[in-house]
Amino acid sequence: MNLVLAAEPYGADFKVPPAGEIFNLPPLFEIAGVGVTRVYLIIFFSVLFASILMLLAFNNPKVIPGKLQSIGESIVEFVRDGIAVDIIGPEGKKFAPFLTTIFLFVLFNNMFKIIPFVNFPSTSRIAIPLILALITLVVFVGTGIKYQGLSYFKEVAFPPGVPKPVYILLTPIELVSTFILRPLTLTVRLFANMVAGHILLTIVFLATHAFFRLPGIIPEGSNLAGLPVGILTLALGPITVAFEGFVSFLQAYIFAILAAVYLAGAVEPEH
Amino acid sequence: MPNSVLILAAESGVDPELQLLPPFPELVWGFISFAILFAVIWGRVYPQVNKTLDERRSAIHGRIEEAETQLAEAEKSRRDYEASLQESRNEANQIVEDAKADAERLKADIVAKAEEEADAIRARAAAEAEAERSRALQELRGQVATLSTDIASKIVAKEVDQSQHDQLVDQFISQLSTNN
Numbered sequence: 001m002n003l004v005l006a007a008e009p010y011g012a013d014f015k016v017p018p019a020g021e022i023f024n025l026p027p028l029f030e031i032a033g034v035g036v037t038r039v040y041l042i043i044f045f046s047v048l049f050a051s052i053l054m055l056l057a058f059n060n061p062k063v064i065p066g067k068l069q070s071i072g073e074s075i076v077e078f079v080r081d082g083i084a085v086d087i088i089g090p091e092g093k094k095f096a097p098f099l100t101t102i103f104l105f106v107l108f109n110n111m112f113k114i115i116p117f118v119n120f121p122s123t124s125r126i127a128i129p130l131i132l133a134l135i136t137l138v139v140f141v142g143t144g145i146k147y148q149g150l151s152y153f154k155e156v157a158f159p160p161g162v163p164k165p166v167y168i169l170l171t172p173i174e175l176v177s178t179f180i181l182r183p184l185t186l187t188v189r190l191f192a193n194m195v196a197g198h199i200l201l202t203i204v205f206l207a208t209h210a211f212f213r214l215p216g217i218i219p220e221g222s223n224l225a226g227l228p229v230g231i232l233t234l235a236l237g238p239i240t241v242a243f244e245g246f247v248s249f250l251q252a253y254i255f256a257i258l259a260a261v262y263l264a265g266a267v268e269p270e271h
Numbered sequence: 272m273p274n275s276v277l278i279l280a281a282e283s284g285v286d287p288e289l290q291l292l293p294p295f296p297e298l299v300w301g302f303i304s305f306a307i308l309f310a311v312i313w314g315r316v317y318p319q320v321n322k323t324l325d326e327r328r329s330a331i332h333g334r335i336e337e338a339e340t341q342l343a344e345a346e347k348s349r350r351d352y353e354a355s356l357q358e359s360r361n362e363a364n365q366i367v368e369d370a371k372a373d374a375e376r377l378k379a380d381i382v383a384k385a386e387e388e389a390d391a392i393r394a395r396a397a398a399e400a401e402a403e404r405s406r407a408l409q410e411l412r413g414q415v416a417t418l419s420t421d422i423a424s425k426i427v428a429k430e431v432d433q434s435q436h437d438q439l440v441d442q443f444i445s446q447l448s449t450n451n
Contacts, residue, residue, distance in 0.1 A: 050308055
């Protein structure tokens with residue numbers, strides 16, 4: 001927060017707001033006793049846009065695809081062949097719809113942080129990554145039981161090829177890492193990335209707003225000492241936005257890949 | 272603008288700390304929205320995807336097969352053409368060979384005929400010569416006979432002595448032997 005202290009003598013009304021003020025949004029209106037915040041709207045529109053995109057792409061599909069169908073197909077092939085089949089194997093095709101849903105859901109929710117006038121990723125509210133991680137947990141445990149029966153838990157707790165005494169140490173570690181740490185890391189990775197990205201964008205925009213004073217729109221008696229900072233943050237704005245777009249995509253990709261890795265372990269015992 | 276949001280947030284008295292505990296409604300609605308998207312993708316999009324990709328695969332497969340058949344046909348017609356060309360070449364060669372053989376045969380015939388004729392001519396000449404000789408012999412014999420009679424008459428006329436007579440006979444005989 002040295003930045004804030006440095007800024008004040010130069011007469012800029014710049015302060016980094018407390019995190020809660022950025023992320024805890026007031027309800028806009030109430031439906032059935034639930035205060036609807038922007039988070040709900042963003043989730044709603046994410047699902048809407050993703051659904052519309054995919055439905056339009058594959059509405060009346062042609063053997064020789066048009067533009068929109070090509071986009072839809074490249075998304076599907078990216079997830080189905082590039083993630084599901086690649087990591088899980090031939091069985092992966094069964095999980096392609098699930099992984100595609102995860103990928104699109106995370107991607108669209110992330111992308112709202114660089115959409116002008118929205119500028120808020122719903123995945124920076126911990127509930128969203130958490131529920132996705134819990135769904136993933138349920139799905140991969142269910143898959144493990146379906147493919148390996150109850151010996152799935154045995155495989156997890158007692159990985160073969162280890163001397164017996166080591167299990168005293170290994171079994172708790174394996175159980176905790178598989179059933180607790182996996183969803184937790186999925187949650188925190190996405191959540192923390194989005195929070196950090198959103199704070200970064202906020203700082204860049206607010207600093208530009210505070211320090212960048214153009215001739216002619218300079219308020220009377222304002223200090224111009226902060227102008228270089230303003231110019232710097234103005235130039236950084238588009239770069240930051242592009243970078244955050246890339247991070248949004250990357251986090252969606254990582255989430256889908258890890259879900260696929262956990263599913264692969266559930267389909268076949270890991271060795 | 273973030274600023275307006277900040278003012279709103281401050282006025283409505285939201286928690287200024289970053290929340291790390293999920294509000295329950297958000298979990299529920301997050302789950303529901305995920306389920307909706309999953310239903311759309313699993314129920315509506317993926318059947319279409321599989322259908323499309325299968326159709327495309329079969330279309331491509333059909334094209335490839337078609338192309339392969341065409342290729343095979345082209346190959347076959349090329350081979351046929353080459354075979355017929357080869358056949359024509361062979362035929363032409365055959366014709367030339369036949370012509371050559373005919374010419375050879377003709378030549379051989381002509382030569383043989385010529386040789387035959389030459390032989391015949393030679394034979395005729397030999398026969399003529401033979402006939403000439405026998406005629407000459409014949410004539411000679413006749414002459415010898417007349418000569419002998421002449422000689423005999425001369426001898427008789429002369430009445431030669433014994434020695435002369437012997438001599439004459441000897442002479443005559445030797446003459447005869449040389450003539451014959």
